[in-house]
Amino acid sequence: MSDILKNDRFLRALRREATDTTPVWVMRQAGRYLPEYRATRARAGNFMGLAQNPEMACEVTLQPLDRFELDAAILFSDILTIPDAMGLGLSFAQGEGPQFAHPVRTKADIERLGVPDMESELRYVMDAVRLIRRELHGRVPLIGFSGSPWTLACYMVEGQGSRDFARLKAMCWSEPSLANQLLDTLARSVSAYLIAQAAAGAQALMVFDTWGGLLGPAPFREFSLRYMAQVVDALKADAASRDLPVILFSKGAGRHLAAMADTGCAGLGVDWTIDLADARGAVKDRVALQGNLDPAILLATPEVIRREVRRVLDSYGNHPGHVFNLGHGITPEVDPEHVKVLVDEVHAYGRQLRG
Numbered sequence: 051m052s053d054i055l056k057n058d059r060f061l062r063a064l065r066r067e068a069t070d071t072t073p074v075w076v077m078r079q080a081g082r083y084l085p086e087y088r089a090t091r092a093r094a095g096n097f098m099g100l101a102q103n104p105e106m107a108c109e110v111t112l113q114p115l116d117r118f119e120l121d122a123a124i125l126f127s128d129i130l131t132i133p134d135a136m137g138l139g140l141s142f143a144q145g146e147g148p149q150f151a152h153p154v155r156t157k158a159d160i161e162r163l164g165v166p167d168m169e170s171e172l173r174y175v176m177d178a179v180r181l182i183r184r185e186l187h188g189r190v191p192l193i194g195f196s197g198s199p200w201t202l203a204c205y206m207v208e209g210q211g212s213r214d215f216a217r218l219k220a221m222c223w224s225e226p227s228l229a230n231q232l233l234d235t236l237a238r239s240v241s242a243y244l245i246a247q248a249a250a251g252a253q254a255l256m257v258f259d260t261w262g263g264l265l266g267p268a269p270f271r272e273f274s275l276r277y278m279a280q281v282v283d284a285l286k287a288d289a290a291s292r293d294l295p296v297i298l299f300s301k302g303a304g305r306h307l308a309a310m311a312d313t314g315c316a317g318l319g320v321d322w323t324i325d326l327a328d329a330r331g332a333v334k335d336r337v338a339l340q341g342n343l344d345p346a347i348l349l350a351t352p353e354v355i356r357r358e359v360r361r362v363l364d365s366y367g368n369h370p371g372h373v374f375n376l377g378h379g380i381t382p383e384v385d386p387e388h389v390k391v392l393v394d395e396v397h398a399y400g401r402q403l404r405g
């Protein structure tokens with residue numbers, strides 16, 4: 051793509067190069083805390099109507115960039131588009147989270163699953179990536195994303211959200227080869243999905259392993275990390291994605307950061323349960339770190355938000371390789387003005403930190 055990037059702080063930080071200040075973006079930055087998002091979503095009818103309409107998906111992707119000095123855009127979509135394209139029948143009941151009409155429970159269910167075709171069944175995602183890239187005019191880089199194989203499998207086997215996703219965990223213990231077959235199909239699908247997003251114009255790729263932290267140390271390596279490593283390998287083997295930085299984010303998996311860095315990814319997302327200084331101690335200079343303010347702090351006063359932002363920046367210290375973010379997605383009740391306070395403080399204090 052020929053447009054020149056006007057703000058490359060985010061990509062430079064992922065390469066652990068020096069930047070004038072710390073780049074920042076916010077997980078779920080296009081979401082219900084913004085009144086303009088709620089208005090577009092109302093026009094679309096429901097969440098999937100919005101995600102499947104490239105013009106509207108592009109519109110909501112750009113909304114937070116018009117309000118805040120964010121250093122990256124993230125494709126507006128959802129991680130559950132892959133299982134939907136596999137035929138599981140995704141819907142979002144109002145206020146209730148995702149549901150699948152056809153969860154995957156048996157050997158026959160798993161054997162029926164194939165890797166979806168990216169330019170037909172998931173064409174709406176690739177069309178959104180192409181349109182957003184065009185409409186960004188190089189303002190900031192565009193992040194493409196997917197769920198991790200493990201996290202997608204959690205929802206596919208359970209059929210909906212859950213606190214413990216015990217159905218998939220039970221399958222891992224009672225029928226490990228079946229679980230591995232499902233995870234392998236998902237790893238191949240996730241790889242194809244991210245490669246297609248790269249070919250469509252995504253400039254960085256992030257894998258959301260929201261539920262990796264539910265697993266103990268050995269099962270985490272066997273059922274979550276192993277398949278993320280398979281995805282990273284596949285991305286490095288394809289010309290479209292080879293040069294794109296990959297960020298892996300396993301929530302609640304702070305103990306596994308060193309092993310995750312071994313995959314060869316560029317960056318690791320970090321939640322708020324681990325101090326960034328300790329995270330850096332674990333991975334040294336091998337990868338960039340992205341995080342890690344507790345999203346609940348955005349419900350506090352501007353003074354507290356500024357103080358806690360500085361605390362996160364201080365914990366990383368004056369080294370290259372930090373992308374500021376929350377430790378998980380922003381919640382609907384946050385005042386948008388508080389996001390402005392956060393973004394502006396990251397940039398102001400990040401400059402000061404560099405002396």
Ligand code: CP3
Binds near residue numbers: 077081
């Ligand atoms: O970050 C962004 O701005 C990009 C958009 C994005 C969405 N979902 C939009 C969305 C991203 C990156 C996701 C990822 C996602 N989706 C994850 C992994 C990240 C995480 O938060 O842990 C997961 C587990 C999902 C699955 C999912 N999608 C759930 C559990 C829900 C319902 C939860 C809720 O907040 O209601 C969704 C719906 C969803 N995806 C919304 C948004 C903005 C809210 C739906 C709405 O507008 O009604």
